[in-house]
Amino acid sequence: MMSLPTMVFLFLGISILVYLFICYLGYRATNQSSMDDFYLGGRDLGPVVLFLTIGASWFSMWFLLGAPGSFFVHGVGFNSFFILNIVLGVFMYVFGRRMWALGKIYNYVTPSDMLEHYYDSRFLRLISSIVGIYLLFPYIGIQLLGAGVAFELIGSPFWLGVGSMLVLVTIYSMIGGMKAVAWTDAVQGIFYMLLTWGLAFWMLSKGVSGIGTLGNLFSMVDGRYPDFLKYPGSSGYFTPLNWFAYIAIYVTAGIGLPHLWTRYYMAKSMSAFKVVPIGHILFASWGFVPILVVGILGKLFIPDIAIVDQVFPAIVLEYSPVMAVVLITAAFAAAMSTVDSQLMAMGTIFTKDIWQVFIKKDNSERTLVWVGRIAMLILMTISVAWTFLAQGSIVALSMIAFTCGSLLFMPLFGVLFYPKAGKYAANISLIAGFLTLLFTTYIVQDPGGVYGGGYALFIQVLLFFGIAQFEKNHLKDRTKHYHEVLRKSIDGEYQATKNGHDWQTVKTKTN
């Protein structure tokens, strides 16, 4: 029988060959001299690939390692994730469609492209790109951390996990471009989601853990840990305030995180935004069912585990080393599908928002693609340093990144729905929110037991709407026209054929 590390390397080797093959296909399908092609996949992703790349980038090591650990610690307090992913699915339809239309019309590539253009504020471009890059360090760091944690569990060194992830993802993101990333995401997303469902219910079965049914599982955990199944859950952390703070932050982050924001520009057509929300709800909201099962199994069978983020692979390891190896391969897939997207986002933001605007404006597109590649390498190196310095669980660390993403949501809300807000409302509220986040993360953590990011978001919202009431928008007419163009786009007034492609019309035609 092979040793665990050898098996992991064998499985990873096989999966890496598959990913590199997909990367090659993506490379072949990408015009390497076009920024639109390299960073946005030529803006022609179909609905299924789009929802899978969004879902796989949204989930990550955080989903396979962090979330079971959180159910393990917090019990049903973590149930808000069943709810918030449905709200996020609806937001993808409401916001995603509009972002896509604006991206098409004005050729936006990054989030800051949109914000600077709408608010006519180069300063806002600078701040939003700083927030956008800053949030990616902990986020990438989490994935690398997860890889290290998974390797440690099977007796391999932490640095080897981090190193393997680093080399592989950097290579295929830098070379392949967005199409390679999206296609690999789709394959990885399907792989780890199917595996998660399969493993959770396989372990639950009578022949494996002896439990047999969900009913038995719940009655066992209720017998041993009476607080586990009642709010606020066993840790007591998820009070109503924290429950809603998490919902608000995760939902808005799902729109505002740069690597997701840019994905809304990538759809081939508006109809993709019918499939994306539904796919996301099935994939993400219901995807937490097996994660809850795993968290409870961990609570019952390995209650004294020292690193809670290892609960999923550790419980699988109890029953089948081979399946644990497959899970670690899947966790790598989950992490890679997020890191590659974030690397692309980092490269894009640096190239478009910093290099092209503040350093050198007149580079050719080919040069800019190379600037992005080098930026990815440098920023990845910083993320690695961050990984080794980071402290805290995967979910706790991810909250810093998610909160930054949600801070970018408010200015976006102004662009899409709130013409009253001008550049001062957007700039001041974003800076205040960001500073509050830094304060509640590094100086006074979670004042009053409420997650610090909740304060950051609250202050931002307050200032955004407050300042908008008094601010004299010097671009009032321009703003009005911008919103009118957006409205006409969404209402189908720029249709190639006036008949449109809505389901009602198609149905009528068919009949």
Place this chain on the structure above:
Amino acid sequence: MKHSFTVIMTVWFIIVNAPQFLPALDRIEPAILGIPFNLWWIWGWNLAISIYLIYCAFRKWKTYDFDVEEAREDAFSRGLEVKE
């Protein structure tokens, strides 16, 4: 349609989160098939809203073919900067 969609989503959101504030809903019994009542509360309402959203996606939500050149021309004629 827009109005009823917003109302339905808001009502779902209030109902599904209600056990946070109503202890009567935050309980384990009566468990159905052994699954605690408060979990059924979330999964049941989530299932209902998921089905409703699938219905909306295929029957109600409208998306259109989009002539980007026409949109760009309109934006340009209104004085908005459009990059090629």
